[in-house]
Amino acid sequence: MTAVFERDVPSTSPFAVRGVIEGFYGSPWSHAQRVDLISFLAERGMNTFVYSPKDDPLVRHDWRSPYAGAELARMSELIARCAEHGMTFLYCLSPGLTIKYSSSDDLRMLLAKFAAVGELGVTSFGLLLDDIPARLQHPEDIATFSDLVDAHQSLIGGVFSQFSSDTHLTVCPTQYWGYGTEEYISRLGRALDPRIDLFWTGRAICSPTLDLADAAAFARSTGRPATYWDNYPVNDVAMGHELHIGPYQGRDPQLFRFSTGIIANGMQLFESSKIPFATIADYLRDPEGYDAEASWKQAIMDVVGPENAADFTVFADTVRFSCLSADDAPELAEALERFTFELEYGDRVSAAAELVQRAESMVQAADRLLDGPVSNPALIAEVRPWLKSFRLGSQALVEVATLATVDRLDTDGPTVLRPFLEGLRNARRRVFGDLLDMTLAELVAAEGSPPATPASASPLSASITAKE
Incomplete structure (x- = not known):
């Protein structure tokens, strides 16, 4: 069994690889956005930009087709731009949906595509075999290889053997998440040249944590x-x-001991992605000294602008949910x-006044972001649907507190609050999570009123349940 090893860590940069991948499903970022992002990342100590838009046909479905004309110029x-900023441009192809692993012609075309991009100055490539059938499909492949691992070993080895010594290859395996000790990834890792890196997402596709012990298990199992x-x-x-x-958050401060680094997958929402990207850059620069909340506040200041940062932070605190x-x-x-407790056991008037003040300040923050001048209008345009739900929910809270002040929550609450609850559910944006939905649903259902659709059965909550 391959021994576990600790990678030599440069004193000034714990992670050798620090970057972002454009690897999401949906409309790819524009060329101008990519150019902008490279500068944004470089300023924060990132050193890698991975080009792999899932919906770029020349990367995935039409991987055999060469770049030409304007597409070639944009790629160049x-x-x-990466070279100017001292960043690695890692170019990826995702041939797994159509490639015949036993075809020498397909291997030749894959190498030709890589070589054509290499002529533009690229020396780092990615071969992505994710989100494809987990078994061999073509009769020729079934006759040639014992299983998918055998076919992938052959393909990866065939590509890497034709690369020059200064060319680097990173592979995304078909099984790219788990414990790191499963048969596919273990066999594949043991068979590959140790100079080839492997992408891995952790315990889950979207992992709540990345732990040092898991990283060590992966290194032991795959030899890298x-x-x-x-x-x-x-x-x-x-x-x-x-x-x-x-x-x-949730990333081990010692993770660099058994990891080459982290490549963060962004949202289609380009400007919005910059906020978490900035915090990721802070973690990668100093994982042991990283302060998530302090980093987040600074990221909002940088991306949103100081004029709107306070209002945006109030909003952002209601959309924290993620993996x-x-x-x-x-x-x-x-x-x-506090409001619920005081309403039942304490000072109803004071509790309501406190909630009114908070809710009104939230409405005002939403109004300024939605209707007033902003420093980053592109960001506000991206998050506008969530901001509208934030404003609607904040307005609902004003009504809740106002009704409580005059002790009419039970009598008037169902009629007054039902439109807010229905509006929030129809918007289908996760703002306030289940918190406000459950609060309003309980009040709407009070005093024998026909109950609203339970939170667990709402379209939004149903989609969340299905994902989890």
């Missing part, structure tokens, strides 16, 4: 440290109703807990 500019493809802040497919702008955080709206949760 991105590569040059993991290069983490971290699926945060990505919010594609079933996560589209979530806005992942919370701080980076990294089960908290929906921690500050509001505390306020509602």
Whole structure:
């Protein structure tokens, strides 16, 4: 069995690989956005940009087709921009949906595509075999190879053997998450040249934590440290109703001892992705000294702008939910807990006044972000659907507190609050999480009123349940 080893860690940079991958499903980022992102990442100490848009046909479905014309020019500019900033441009192909592993012609075309991009100055490549059938499909492959691992060993080895000594290869295996000791990844890792890196997402596709013990298990099983493809802040497919702008957390401060580094997968929402990207850069620069909340506050200041940062922070605290955080709206949760207790056992008027003040300040923050001048209008345009739900929910809280002040929550609450509850559910954006939905649903159902659709059966909650 391969011995576990600790990678030599440079004193100034614990992680050798620090970057972002454009690897989500959905409309790819624009060329201008990519150019902008390279500068943004370089300023924060990132050193790698991975080009792999799932919906770029020349990367995935039409991987055999060469770049030409404007597409070639844009690719060349991105590569040059990375070089100017001292960043690695890692170019990926995802041939697994159509390739015949036994075809020498397909191998030749794969190498030709890599070589053509290499002529633009690229020396780092990715061969992505994720999200493809887990068994051999073509009769020729079934006749040639014993199983998918055997076929992948052949393909990867065939590609790497034709690379020059200064060319680097990173592979995303078909089984890219788990304990790291499963048969596919163990066999594949043991068969590959140790100079080839492997992408890995951790225990889950979107992992709540990345732990040192798991990283060591992966290194022991595969004979190499993991290069983490971290699926945060990505919010594609079933996560589209979530806005992942919370701080980076749940990553072991010693993770670099058994990892080459982390590549973070972004959202289609480009400007919004910059907030978590900035916190990820802070973690990668100093994982042992990283302060998630302090980093997050600074990231919001940098991306949103100082004029709007305070208002945006109030909003952002209500959309913290992601694979990294089960908290929906921690500050509001505390306020509602106090309000509920005081309503039942304490000073109803004071409790209502406190909630009114908080809710009105939230409405005002939403108004300024939605309707007033902002420093980053592109960001506000991206998050507008969530901001609208934030404003609607905040307005609902004003009504809750106002009705409580005059002791009419039970009598008037169902009629007054039902439109807010229905509006929030119809918007299908995860803001306040289940917290506000459950609160309003209970009040709407009071005093014999026909109950609203239970939170667990709402379209939003149903999609969340299905994902989990």
